[in-house]
Amino acid sequence: MTVPSEWLAYPRADGRKGIRNVVAVAYLVECAHHVAREIAAPFGDDGVHVIGFPGCYPNKYASRMLESLCTHPNVGAVLLVSLGCESLPRADLHAAVAASGRPVETLVIQDRGGTRSTVAAGRDWVKAQLFGLHGAERVAMSIDELVVGTVCGGSDGTSGLTANPAVGRAFDRLVGAGATCIFEETLEMVGLEEHVAARAITADLGEELRRSIAKAERYSVAMGYPSFATGNATGGLTTIEEKSLGAYSKSGTAAVQGLIKPGDLPERRGLYLLDVVPDGDARWGFPNINDNVEIAELISCGSHLILFTTGRGSVVGSAIAPVIKVCANPDTYARLSEDMDVDAGRILTTDSTLSDVAGEICEQVATVAAGGLTASEALGHREFVLGYKSFEPIGPACHPAPLAMAQT
Amino acid sequence: MRLAEADNIVVLTRAVAPGDAFEGPEGGIWTMTAKLDAGNKLAAVSIAAGERILKVGVPIGTATQAIEPGVHVHSHNLRSDHIPIDRVEVRGDGSL
Numbered sequence: 028m029t030v031p032s033e034w035l036a037y038p039r040a041d042g043r044k045g046i047r048n049v050v051a052v053a054y055l056v057e058c059a060h061h062v063a064r065e066i067a068a069p070f071g072d073d074g075v076h077v078i079g080f081p082g083c084y085p086n087k088y089a090s091r092m093l094e095s096l097c098t099h100p101n102v103g104a105v106l107l108v109s110l111g112c113e114s115l116p117r118a119d120l121h122a123a124v125a126a127s128g129r130p131v132e133t134l135v136i137q138d139r140g141g142t143r144s145t146v147a148a149g150r151d152w153v154k155a156q157l158f159g160l161h162g163a164e165r166v167a168m169s170i171d172e173l174v175v176g177t178v179c180g181g182s183d184g185t186s187g188l189t190a191n192p193a194v195g196r197a198f199d200r201l202v203g204a205g206a207t208c209i210f211e212e213t214l215e216m217v218g219l220e221e222h223v224a225a226r227a228i229t230a231d232l233g234e235e236l237r238r239s240i241a242k243a244e245r246y247s248v249a250m251g252y253p254s255f256a257t258g259n260a261t262g263g264l265t266t267i268e269e270k271s272l273g274a275y276s277k278s279g280t281a282a283v284q285g286l287i288k289p290g291d292l293p294e295r296r297g298l299y300l301l302d303v304v305p306d307g308d309a310r311w312g313f314p315n316i317n318d319n320v321e322i323a324e325l326i327s328c329g330s331h332l333i334l335f336t337t338g339r340g341s342v343v344g345s346a347i348a349p350v351i352k353v354c355a356n357p358d359t360y361a362r363l364s365e366d367m368d369v370d371a372g373r374i375l376t377t378d379s380t381l382s383d384v385a386g387e388i389c390e391q392v393a394t395v396a397a398g399g400l401t402a403s404e405a406l407g408h409r410e411f412v413l414g415y416k417s418f419e420p421i422g423p424a425c426h427p428a429p430l431a432m433a434q435t
Numbered sequence: 436m437r438l439a440e441a442d443n444i445v446v447l448t449r450a451v452a453p454g455d456a457f458e459g460p461e462g463g464i465w466t467m468t469a470k471l472d473a474g475n476k477l478a479a480v481s482i483a484a485g486e487r488i489l490k491v492g493v494p495i496g497t498a499t500q501a502i503e504p505g506v507h508v509h510s511h512n513l514r515s516d517h518i519p520i521d522r523v524e525v526r527g528d529g530s531l
Contacts, residue, residue, distance in 0.1 A: 183472065183473075183474045184446060184447075184472070184473065184474015184475055184476070185473055185474040186474075187491075188436070188438070188446065188448075188474070217517050218494075218495075218516070218517050219493075244517065260509070260510065261472060262472055262474045262475075263446070263447070263471070263472060263473075263474035263475030263476060263509070264474070265476070265495070265496060265508070265509050265510050265513045265515075266495050266496040266513065266514070266515035266516075266517070267515055267517055268493075268494070268495050268496060268515060268516065268517050269490060269495035269496065272490065272491060272493055272495065338474065356473060356474070357449075357473070358449075358450060358472070358473060375436075375448040375449070375473065376448075376449075
């Protein structure tokens with residue numbers, strides 16, 4: 028199989044390029060969710076994705092997430108669906124999307140005469156956009172313009188043996204080819220602080236990484252238990268540091284260029300750590316109630332696609348960006364192959380090596396970037412979850428200037 | 436599978452059932468007493484209570500009791516040095 032090193036993509040006004048050209052239908056409060064879902068429903072596989080925020084009280088993080096996602100390079104047009112009396116500043120969001128050069132419309136259900144008329148108006152608008160997006164100009168895009176995020180879900184004892192280290196090797200190759208790669212899960216670096224910090228390009232950044240992992244440990248203790256589910260234990264993982272070890276291997280061996288938070292875009296190429304644990308006192312509940320929260324946050328940082336490793340067998344995909352599922356466990360792959368893109372468990376059962384699987388992952392990345400559908404895309408998975416959080420802006424040490432690299 | 440030379444545990448690369456027997460890495464026949472999924476850990480050597488458990492050469496916690504070679508290593512005999520995971524209980528048959 029030949030791996031495309033260049034493919035056609037959708038140019039955006041900010042200079043980024045999209046590997047998909049979806050219409051995002053965003054509900055601005057749960058009360059508008061049904062109307063948004065009904066608007067998107069008839070378009071099936073035509074690339075109309077529903078995202079949104081359920082809360083009625085305002086939250087800066089949620090507004091920023093929606094703005095980042097609505098102006099994500101994979102998005103070609105945006106329909107905002109508002110009930111009317113919610114607090115999310117819809118005019119600001121509308122203005123930000125308009126400023127990005129994308130077609131945008133806001134429908135306010137309370138002003139439109141209710142559910143039926145808003146659904147009809149929304150479908151008409153989406154239909155018109157799809158017509159426009161079909162003929163959209165495409166330009167060449169190469170691997171060094173690509174942003175790839177990684178996350179794991181439904182981990183078991185095989186995750187750290189096969190899929191996670193294979194993604195780590197794929198990350199090393201992608202970074203080597205000039206791509207930007209983002210890993211996260213500071214909750215799963217507890218016990219590995221010094222090792223993570225030593226990979227930072229500056230000592231100050233190393234301190235920031237150490238601090239973010241300490242915050243994650245503090246937060247998970249405040250919540251009552253760490254990022255650990257019963258399925259992890261059935262699969263043979265006993266302690267958080269053991270799970271950490273496996274999860275962390277997804278990051279590969281490249282130097283860490285910076286620390287970002289949801290909605291921040293990496294300023295350069297190379298490897299970045301995304302900190303998804305809220306700042307300040309533990310409030311708003313669990314930082315990641317499920318894997319899709321983290322997937323949405325990786326996408327908000329510009330990830331064009333996501334490498335998702337799973338041992339127990341997650342079936343999810345995502346709105347906005349394709350999710351490539353790398354299955355760690357050969358037994359799980361045998362049961363759920365229709366939901367999986369890469370069989371990394373074959374490392375345990377055949378003479379395939381980590382390097383072979385890393386090569387296949389890189390091939391998948393290029394194929395999907397060129398328009399090939401992932402298993403979850405083909406099956407219609409477009410999960411999306413967004414809740415309350417709060418973050419302080421990142422400090423200067425989190426994003427060392429390029430000069431700093433020469434000094435260390 | 437032994438992940439690193441320094442490790443005192445090995446990892447199952449396939450599921451096992453009670454009665455399954457195979458040779459341990461240091462010789463001797465190990466007979467399984469529980470149903471375990473791939474990815475579970477067995478002691479590779481005799482481990483004393485209080486000894487660190489090493490996986491890929493990295494400590495993943497401390498043994499809470501003496502563990503004989505071939506015995507399942509999990510939350511009944513291994514405790515985190517960071518955050519104890521109290522809600523995970525393993526029954527005598529190895530299931531949850």
